[in-house]
Amino acid sequence: MSSDGQAAQSAADCDLFDDLTARAALCNVTFMRLTNATSVNKSVKQGIRAVAARAGVSTASVSRALNNPDAVSPSLRARIEQAIEALGYIPHAPARILSSRRSRTLGAIVPTIDNTMFARGIASLQHYLSSVGYMLFLTTSGYDLDVELQQARNLISRGVDGLVLRGDCHHDGLRKLLADNAVPFINVGIYQPDRPYPCVGTDNEAAAHRAAAHVIELGHRRIGIVSALQRNNDRASARVAGFRRALAENGLELPPQWHVEVPYTLDDAREAARYLLNLKDRPTAVVCGNDVIAYGVLLEAERDGFSVPRDLSVVGFDDLDWSRHLRPSLTTIHVPTGETWQRAGEYLVRSLAGEQTIMHREVDFSLVVRESTAPPPKSPK
16 A cells, blocks of 8 residues: 555544544543554454354344343344354454443442442342343442542443442432433332332331341340441431331330440441440340441450350341351341342343333341340349
């Protein structure tokens, strides 16, 4: 090719890249400049043709299977996936975004990854999304509404199709951001059918009420609470409300010194238990905002010479894996975390596909009675 021809080709390539970039901006996608955009387009087309030839289908069928897997039959999708694996073909993400107007990515913003429940939930969400051809971007907010808002901006600017959020305690700016950009979202871990926002989760207030009712039914009248911090945490607040309702319904008082709020750590939970157990007028049962807090109470009770449940009954919330292996094993509220987060993913994927969805979905909880609760001692230690 002559120098004039090479210059013309280079200019055409630049024009093509600029056109792709402009079109991608509509989808919130950032492109990296390629030295030869035409060659990228050609390799993508050749790759799809090779997959189509090996699978014995049209290139249009391959494109549908990649961009909208539900639009093709399971058997056809399996044939195409086998061809892709055999050829080692990797679909070109920017090209797929331009053709489908979707990035097939979702974002999730959780308060922290130190929480075992969040880790379990994210794993289930990721597993489901992978099975339907979606990718997950994960960020944390540290229970800070301003940080959550900024993280949402970052994710939306990178082209995610939807967001999974924890609870319904959000910055007003976040609600406006989602509405202005028509970004579908779902609140996970709560059930609030009276709110106009999609949600999936347990009725935290009702579940906590059941936990407190259990120790009341055993005969306890002196019941303390160790909860998670309630600031910017509507799940923690709902659980405290449920504990308090059970006490009030049975004519039981909760002295202010019998309710302690702590961060989500064993050390802080142990310190709270140390404080309660050293009160001259102490509770005979403690209901906890989650299992990790309950672990701290159990550990500190043992260290201080209290026998659980003979001297002190303890109830958790979540039913983490360790709860059934402790000695004594922990009485707790079982919440199907994996199911909850998977259903959140299903809601967004189906919404994006234009399918009918259930806006408010309640996930059942259950009381699991183990070894850490018993009737109160006749003579408190």
